[in-house]
Amino acid sequence: MTVMLGIDLAGRDVLMVGGGAVAARRLRRFLEEGACVRLVAPALHPDTALLVERFGLAWRPGRFRGSDVTGAWLVHAATGDARVDREVAERCERKRILCINASDGAHGSTRLTAQAEVGDVTVAVTSTVGADPRRSVAVRDAIVDLVGEGRLPLRRRRAGRSGRVDLVGGGPGPADLMTVRARRLIAEADVVVTDRLGPAAEIVRGLDPDVEVIDVGKVPGRHPVPQEEINRIIVERAAGGRRVVRLKGGDPFVFGRGGEEMQACLAAGIPVEITPGVSSAIAVPQAAGIPVTHRGTAAAFHVVNGQGRIGEGTLAALADATVTTVVLMGVAALDRLVAAALAHGVPADRPMAFVESGHTAQQRTTRTTLGRAVADAQVVGLRNPAVIVIGEVAAETLLLPSSDSIGAVLA
Ligand code: SAH
Numbered sequence: 001m002t003v004m005l006g007i008d009l010a011g012r013d014v015l016m017v018g019g020g021a022v023a024a025r026r027l028r029r030f031l032e033e034g035a036c037v038r039l040v041a042p043a044l045h046p047d048t049a050l051l052v053e054r055f056g057l058a059w060r061p062g063r064f065r066g067s068d069v070t071g072a073w074l075v076h077a078a079t080g081d082a083r084v085d086r087e088v089a090e091r092c093e094r095k096r097i098l099c100i101n102a103s104d105g106a107h108g109s110t111r112l113t114a115q116a117e118v119g120d121v122t123v124a125v126t127s128t129v130g131a132d133p134r135r136s137v138a139v140r141d142a143i144v145d146l147v148g149e150g151r152l153p154l155r156r157r158r159a160g161r162s163g164r165v166d167l168v169g170g171g172p173g174p175a176d177l178m179t180v181r182a183r184r185l186i187a188e189a190d191v192v193v194t195d196r197l198g199p200a201a202e203i204v205r206g207l208d209p210d211v212e213v214i215d216v217g218k219v220p221g222r223h224p225v226p227q228e229e230i231n232r233i234i235v236e237r238a239a240g241g242r243r244v245v246r247l248k249g250g251d252p253f254v255f256g257r258g259g260e261e262m263q264a265c266l267a268a269g270i271p272v273e274i275t276p277g278v279s280s281a282i283a284v285p286q287a288a289g290i291p292v293t294h295r296g297t298a299a300a301f302h303v304v305n306g307q308g309r310i311g312e313g314t315l316a317a318l319a320d321a322t323v324t325t326v327v328l329m330g331v332a333a334l335d336r337l338v339a340a341a342l343a344h345g346v347p348a349d350r351p352m353a354f355v356e357s358g359h360t361a362q363q364r365t366t367r368t369t370l371g372r373a374v375a376d377a378q379v380v381g382l383r384n385p386a387v388i389v390i391g392e393v394a395a396e397t398l399l400l401p402s403s404d405s406i407g408a409v410l411a
Helices: 021-032 046-055 082-095 133-148 180-188 200-205 227-239 258-267 280-287 312-319 334-343 373-380 403-410
Strands: 013-017 036-041 058-061 074-077 098-101 114-118 121-125 164-169 191-194 212-215 243-248 272-275 300-305 323-328 351-356 364-369 386-390
Touching: 013 021, 013 082, 021 036, 021 046, 021 074, 036 046, 074 082, 082 098, 114 133, 121 133, 133 180, 164 180, 164 227, 164 258, 180 243, 180 272, 191 200, 191 227, 227 243, 227 258, 243 258, 258 272, 280 323, 280 351, 280 386, 300 312, 312 323, 312 334, 334 373, 334 386, 351 373, 364 373
Parallel strands: 013 036, 013 074, 036 058, 074 098, 164 243, 164 272, 191 212, 191 243, 300 323
Antiparallel strands: 114 121, 323 386, 351 364, 351 386
């Protein structure tokens, strides 16, 4: 039987007996934990010598003596000589000092675990049937992967003082287009504040029943929860010690008001971090096979909020045949945008595409041109959410082989 203890080595005296390569590896680990490490060895491997020099470790050159263990909380025997290691372990046993014995097959009173930090947990694995470090490492890595992907129940059951807010990008819809980090943060969250867009519905279904879910989803033209209220909700929950995930469609900093939420947290002294998401500005055109840049066709792309003022920058982008204009929240403003572009001299045959509900089962793409866009939007009944693409990349034939190259292939 082994009892695994989480021992805080910071500032504690640890003795390493041995100066070889194994000792160097273990020393690094103790040093990372902030231990005060001493060393006894007749000679040092270059790796160990480097650590002694860099960290100014106390090294007593010579063979192990019983008195070396005095004052240590933990002793590590790694002399490469099983007899000496055993002598060290026996000495520690008598003095009731924890001892790790690195000799093959032997265990001192204490074992090192295969350990890793992931999120805010430490995973440590050891074997109960004799040392088998490679197996322990493999098991540890598998657990770390699961934790990292948010597939283990990581949520804290006890409220602490570590309230915080994570502004998390959820991508355009499917949960498997979220980042691994987003999944982990959601698995750890006490409160999830969601929007209408993105993977919210699928994610909420998988949450523990006692996770508080607050839907502040906005429908264009209708704002059920004003932004100041959202800011207040996330700050207040985090100030009460809870871990808050503010889950947004796409990326939080692309027309997501993530900047304002971050400001609110910073102003209130709440720890806040941001996790990027796949933005619909790129991913939704892509879902319809439209690259926002394409060598020889589009060298830049301009992303604009269709509800906003049509500024000089947007008009310049529209007029430039080598720039793709990507319009979010543009359905209601389509007429206005098209009229402005035409008035600015953009040719009526400039290709356009509407991509509705990208990356969902309802995805629908309509190819049109600037001149026909308004009529075609009516015919198909264009609806939110949709991304509007204006530019040569929106031409249906862009990625198809040209008749010339088909000829070349056939020839
Ligand atoms: N932060 C988000 C954008 C929020 S603005 C992002 O980075 O993606 C909301 C607009 O995004 C919608 O009006 C629509 O234009 C677009 N949008 C988001 N998800 C979409 C989807 N799955 N399909 C089509 N458009 C989408």
